[in-house]
Every structure is written in C-alpha cells, then in structure tokens.
Amino acid sequence: MPRIYLDHAATTPMRPEAKAAMAAALERWANPSSPHAEGRAARAALEEARARIKAALGWRGELIFTSGASEALWIALNRAKLKRRIVSAVEHDAVFRVAPDAEVTPVRAGEVDRVALGELLAAGSPAVVVLQHVNSETGTGQPVDVVAAQVRASGGILVSDCAQSAGKLPLPDADLVVVSAHKLGGPPGIGALLMRDFGLLEPIGGHEFGYRQGTENLPAILGFAAAASTIRYVPPDVVDWLSRSEGIADCILDLEYPIQKAGGGFIASNGIGSPHIVAIEMPGKSAAAQLIRFDAMGFAVSAGSACSSGTLKRSRALAAFGVDEDTAARTIRVSFGWTTTKQEIEAFRDAWLEVAGA
Secondary structure, three states: OOOEEOEOOOOOOOOHHHHHHHHHHOOOOOOOOOOOHHHHHHHHHHHHHHHHHHHHHOOOOEEEEEOOHHHHHHHHHHHEOOOEEEEEOOOOHHHHHHOOOOEEEOEEOOEEOHHHHHHHHHOOOOEEEEOOOEOOOOOOEOOHHHHHHHHHHOOOEEEEEOOOOEOOEOOOOOOEEEEEHHHOOOOOOOEEEEEOOHHHEOOOOOEHHHOEOOOOOHHHHHHHHHHHOOOOEEOOOEEHHHHOOOOHHHHHHHHHHHHHHOOOEEOOOOOOOOOOEEEEEOOOOOHHHHHHHHHHOOEEOEOOOOOOOOOOOOOHHHHHOOOOHHHHHOEEEEEOOOOOOHHHHHHHHHHHHHHHHO
C-alpha cells in the first residue's frame, strides 16, 4: 500500500503550479536589483508575485519577503519600534528563541487570558504583543481580531503568527502577520512578513524596501505566488480542499467517535481554530512508540511541532493548554492538507484502532 502522508502541519507537498513556476523562474538568472533590462524584468516578476500573494491572502498593507516564518518573526520582534515584548504561553518555540525575556500571558480554556493580558498592557509601556492564529500542535485558534482592538487601545502592536492558518483561514486583523510558503503548497525557504504599514518597523537598509538584507530568492518567490494563487476560501471560511465532495470534513469528524469509544482522546480545540490539525492521545502507549508503529504501517504523523518533535522535552504548548504530562507523552499530531483524501483519513482511523488494541 502506498504511504499516507498526514504531517501537513510540518510541511505540505508543493503544488504542481508552484513547481512549474519555479522551473520557469530558474531561467530568470538576473538580480532583481540590477538596473539593466534583465534585472528590470526580474524586478517586474518579483513585484507581480508580491501583488498576487497579497491579493490571494486578502492583505491590503505591505509585504516583505523573508526566508520563512522564523525570519519574519525575528524581523517583527527585533525591528519593531516598540521595545517591550509580550507573548502568549502557547506560541511556537521560534518566538521564545527570538524573545527569551518576553513577558508571558497565560491561556484559559484554550484562549489567551484577555484579563491577564490587559493587566500586563496596563502595567508598562506600549508593547509588541505576539499571538498566534492557529496552534501548530493542536489546531486551537486564538481570537486575534478581538485582541487586536485591546492591544491597539494600549498603543501596542499586534504580531500574529499565521504560518498554520494562511491559506486555510482568512487572515486576522493584526498589525504584522507572519506567513510561510511551504505550509500552503509553496516551496520551503520562503515566507513573508505582512505589515499594516512600513512605519511599524525600523529599516536596516538593503533589500525589500530596506527592511531585509540579501538578494531576493526569485524562483522561490514565484513558486510562493503560484501556490498562493490556488487559495479559494469558501464557507465556513475554510479552503476548498476541506469542502470537497469526497466528504473529507465529515470524515475528520467521524474520527472522533470510534477513537473515543476505544479510549482515545482529542486535545480539544476551542472551535475557532482549523480542523486540519488534530492532537490525539492513545491510552497506554507513548507517542514515540506510536510514531514507530505508524511509520512501519505506512503513515507519516508526528508528535508535535516539527521544530521540536525530535527532542524529548515536554511540549511547551500542551503544558500551557493545561494538558498533564502523562497525557502529553501519549499524544500525537495528525494534520491534513490539499492532497488528503477521505480514504486516507479512514485508513488512519483503522490503523489507530489497530495500534490502540494491540
């Protein structure tokens, strides 16, 4: 049986449109900053791609290209004109690496504690606040639009990590938005920082309007634009792969009953996240043992964020969501994407029940 890939939250296969765009772009060898005709043609292609990505994501502000979400977070947190940093307890490890001394606001019932955040905002100078849109380990969403008004009222700047939601949910009303191409069918090594306006950041000179140094990766940018152009938001505000006639959405819901009947559990989302990520705990079996077994059975799943799943440390996000250490140690992540079929989800359900009953 062909292997079944269910780790789309780590990275999703490149769309054929992105592959074709990159292959064509490799013939454009000129530097977009060069003044000659070849350079001007490369610059025109780059700016067209920038406009296409903004249109596909519904973004009316500015966009600078980065090497990915981690660099976009670095720029947002290091170049913002406000120096104070507040982050939610469930942010990706990349946020804590960039801002290890940031003030941390907890979550309650899956959502950022807005009372605690309000107290932090009132206790000091205006701050850069980081709040993810969708958690990479559980699919839990955050009320970014509501928090945006709270942060702006304090004179702050809201950064939203949308690496897991861009292309799956409409972007939230944040001041700075982080996007990663390889999470939505584009190539790895390219991402973007979307800005309400350039005045939020201190420029450093160089490329991308002076906000990033280094020659732009034109082939990857054109692949990013091609992938973004395939996005189609449909009711109930999810992309079309989840609403296909194959019944994928219903099949995802149908995972719950047989797994729960067999003693498994789902790390509950709060209803405002994305159904493409589910965290499932299995009684009596460690996540590591499950991964080995599922891999041998032909399923690619994970035990959390791809940036930290190779370590033995407890998940920061699951702990912040209130998941006890024993449950967290038995929890795996299954994530779906544009290539996922109803048959693949049903096959995983049957495999899960087999492993649980072994």
